[in-house]
Amino acid sequence: SGVLATLPRLKFIQSLWMGVNDLLLDETFPRHVPLSRLVDPGMVAAMGETVLAHVLDLHRDLYRYRDQQIRREWHKFPQRRAQECRVGILGLGVLGTDAAKKLRALGFQVAGWSRRLKTIEGVDGYTGAEGLKSLLSETNILVCLLPLTDSTTGIINKALIAELPRGASVVNLSRGAHIVEQDLLDALDGGHLSRAVLDVFNVEPLAPSHPFWVHPRITVTPHVAAVTDPVTSLPKVVENIERVCSGRQPRDLVNIESGY
Numbered sequence: 156s157g158v159l160a161t162l163p164r165l166k167f168i169q170s171l172w173m174g175v176n177d178l179l180l181d182e183t184f185p186r187h188v189p190l191s192r193l194v195d196p197g198m199v200a201a202m203g204e205t206v207l208a209h210v211l212d213l214h215r216d217l218y219r220y221r222d223q224q225i226r227r228e229w230h231k232f233p234q235r236r237a238q239e240c241r242v243g244i245l246g247l248g249v250l251g252t253d254a255a256k257k258l259r260a261l262g263f264q265v266a267g268w269s270r271r272l273k274t275i276e277g278v279d280g281y282t283g284a285e286g287l288k289s290l291l292s293e294t295n296i297l298v299c300l301l302p303l304t305d306s307t308t309g310i311i312n313k314a315l316i317a318e319l320p321r322g323a324s325v326v327n328l329s330r331g332a333h334i335v336e337q338d339l340l341d342a343l344d345g346g347h348l349s350r351a352v353l354d355v356f357n358v359e360p361l362a363p364s365h366p367f368w369v370h371p372r373i374t375v376t377p378h379v380a381a382v383t384d385p386v387t388s389l390p391k392v393v394e395n396i397e398r399v400c401s402g403r404q405p406r407d408l409v410n411i412e413s414g415y
């Protein structure tokens with residue numbers, strides 16, 4: 156941190172990530188310089204696949220079958236239809252919208268929460284605190300794709316989890332600080348939540364002593380839900396630099412006040 160503030164003639168900053176929360180944490184960040192985040196089509200595609208993979212894994216009970224296999228148990232769980240499973244997505248931005256459409260295509264019931272109301276065919280849109288409560292009350296699988304800002308830090312806490320029906324699962328693919336870790340562990344141990352899939356953590360890499368590693372109902376992946384793809388992102392970076400050099404506005408500008 157502090158590096159950007161030492162560049163007085165800086166005209167434009169292109170993030171090489173979709174989330175810019177780390178950049179904005181730097182108190183010396185030059186807030187007057189336009190900042191674009193990376194909206195990389197390869198990354199969007201990868202995140203869509205990751206969401207589908209985890210939702211299908213949960214919906215088709217594949218985790219439970221893996222547990223059974225370890226114990227050499229042969230037991231069939233009831234088969235549910237995708238239409239009976241409701242996926243609630245926190246954040247209906249570039250990533251949330253893409254995931255919502257792909258889940259709809261597979262027949263899942265999909266609801267999404269955003270600051271401004273979004274209209275996506277077949278997807279129930281919600282906003283505000285009351286909207287969030289309504290979404291949560293009917294969600295079986297909660298997927299977090301929010302940016303990390305002052306208003307979303309710690310959003311997945313005891314109170315939010317309590318609004319989910321018993322047996323729901325949480326999939327966090329955005330930033331670790333969205334989750335209050337102890338509240339998540341308590342809800343899993345108390346049986347209110349059945350499973351958590353976590354790709355992102357407060358401190359990365361996750362410390363070897365962290366309880367998430369060995370929890371029987373937590374899946375840990377090392378922040379790989381979607382990584383920047385040089386092949387698909389480079390043209391976007393080049394285009395933005397060309398736009399700035401020719402006096403046009405760069406694409407995917409971050410609203411510094413909102414933090415995303």
Ligand code: NAP
Nearest residue numbers: 173174246247248249250269270271301302328329380381
């Ligand atoms: P985006 O396009 O900026 O969308 C953000 C969405 O969140 C928007 O729908 C926005 O609402 C909503 N939102 C923001 N603050 C809110 C609030 N206080 N209440 C309700 N809704 C709120 O972001 P994106 O490109 O989809 O990316 C989302 C995040 O994913 C990134 O910030 C990054 O942290 C994370 N990410 C993780 C990985 C990984 O590998 N794990 C990879 C890429 C990105 P509006 O539509 O009303 O603005």
